[in-house]
Amino acid sequence: MLSRTSYHLSGKQSPWEEALIAFMRQAGQSGQTVVVSTEANLLSPEEAAQRLMVSRSTISRRIANGDIQAVKVGNRHRIPYSEVQRVWHESMDAMARVVAPDIEAELFGDE
Numbered sequence: 001m002l003s004r005t006s007y008h009l010s011g012k013q014s015p016w017e018e019a020l021i022a023f024m025r026q027a028g029q030s031g032q033t034v035v036v037s038t039e040a041n042l043l044s045p046e047e048a049a050q051r052l053m054v055s056r057s058t059i060s061r062r063i064a065n066g067d068i069q070a071v072k073v074g075n076r077h078r079i080p081y082s083e084v085q086r087v088w089h090e091s092m093d094a095m096a097r098v099v100a101p102d103i104e105a106e107l108f109g110d111e
Helices: 015-029 045-052 056-065 081-108
Strands: 071-073 076-080
Touching: 045 056, 045 076, 045 081, 056 076, 076 081
Parallel strands: none
Antiparallel strands: 071 076
């Protein structure tokens, strides 16, 4: 991790790298925090399964059923990150609907 004031990059940078470095230096000098992150655009079925906490075979089955939209890259399926997010949110909503009556009964009692 780079500290706010002390970092050194050696070698020649491309124009976008120079612009990023200048932006980071300016932000650091003004006391701001800069966060740089990456996000995979396409995930393998294995990666999607890990993120959704299901098996790879469940992902493959849901792709085959059309429940999960995937694209073919060569002969392999790849799942857009936005699709993994959609499936995650749908599963969380479904889980919340299932447990909501129990939580409501526990909080407010059976009426």
